[in-house]
Amino acid sequence: MKEKSDNTTANFNWFRMFWDGFTHMSKLGKTLWIVVIVKLIIMFAILKPIFFPDFLSSKYKSETDIGNYVGEELVDRSDTFNK
């Protein structure tokens, strides 16, 4: 026997699915969305800009300068560690 849901694809509407999904969300769903949003805010609005700037881009603007810097670093470190 075919279920009612088998005929639903023809009437499928992406927007409606998301609208209903979010507006009729369970308490668990809402809790999880809060966790996700808070986590992403902490990661991208606090941790990344304050504690995790791109080390090389913050020192040099052009790729050539970055390449020169890394090249010099690699040469200098060999002198430091390799007696």
Add this chain to the structure above:
Amino acid sequence: MELLNSSLIDWSRAQFAMTAGYHWLFVPLTLGLGVIMSIMETIYVRTGDEAWKKTAKFWQTIFGINFAIGVATGIILEFQFGTNWSNYSWFVGDIFGAPLAIEGIVAFFLEATFISIMFFGWNRVSKKAHLTATWLTITGATLSAYWILVANAWMQYPVGMEFNPDTVRNEMVDFWALISSPVAINKFFHTVLSGWGLGASFAVGIGAWYLLKKRDVDFALKSIKVGAIFGLVSFVFLAVTGDGSGYHVAQKQPMKLAAMEGLYEGQHGAGLVALGMLNPAKKSYNDDVNPYIFKIELPKLLSLMGYRDANAFVPGVKDIVDGGFPVKSGETPLSFEAKKEKGKKAVKALANFQTVKKEGRDTSEYEQALKENYAYFGYGYLDKPEDIVPNVPLTFYSFHLMVMIGLYFILMFAIVWYYHGKKKMETTRWLQYVALWSIPLAYLAGQFGWIVAEVGRQPWTIQDVLPVNAAVSGLATGNVVITFMLFVLLFTALLIAEITIMVKQIKKGPEL
């Protein structure tokens, strides 16, 4: 030059290890439960049995909790590449970036698109369309894992690239070599299977909890049935791919294999340590102290696993340092000192290249010297033989505990499957307790596996090419300590949220 010290390197490594370790608490459950819920929904679609739908929906909810809390925790590792490991990030160029970008664009969007249908689409799309969305969700998650593991495998066995001294970057010359590297393929299957095994142990363990509570028995038995079969198959294939890992490690990272086995002196027909205890009195690879307090070996198995020849020579730590040990190809492996000389030549060639380039003179002589010695570039940053020896006790015990837990799960799932088949699972309380309390073991096995893979390859970020002391950024150690602590807080909060929400949902049960 920035002020560097071992404390900075240790804290940077600790921060990365801690982040990766936490991340790996979430990922394997996603990979494992994703397949389990898909199998359950497939059974529902094939049989039309509403009880299977209820079972599948419960596990989808648990999958959703784990997915929501774990999602994006891996991005923090990418933050660290740019900040803490900037030399590495620049040096690896597009080789590391390409798989990660593909992971982000293709796999993640596949996952994100179909997960919405999976959660919101019940009764909106046909059963088959919903089932397709469920399978595509876990396919997307698994493909994500593939691209990440391609990047990791490249660090263990760098292929398909050429170093450009002009940009100081490795440039991809063979994308196919990168994505089809035998190390990457084996690593992918081994890692994903470990996730499947963990998901199976979770489903069986939670099913057992319901049996212990004498509630939702039909649901519990269905979860146990799928979990036990899936778990048994996963762990058997884990053993097969584990053997593949051992083979690749022997070929590409012999020092890691020596550390895994606590093997200091190489031998022909080497045995695999089944059970053993290392001697803490052994302080150096070069002293005469017996490395073991005791060991029970499976004769010749290490040679067989590593070289597919029961009498092959397996080099120990000392042999790899000294070089010159017998290998099948007939070549003579170089000693540490010889590799160091080549590494110094490569770094010197890079320095000269930079100088003459600035002066506008011909660089070809130095490009050639760099090319000839580049395979040992990283040895130019190492001082003494001990620098290439990883932490042997940590690698040894992690490896053996991982293998023991893997074998334990083969036995446990076989017993659970047998008892389920005999319809005794519901009444065998000791087995219910065993299944429930085995869940943490699956997590431990995964963590041990990554410790073997990552600690065992120290000091390298890229095998033989870039050690950690050249890869790390010249940050203030204090900053790294602060961010380490911040991550401990963030991840612990996420873990507490995961456990709290999950326990609440499990107690609520499958009546959705």
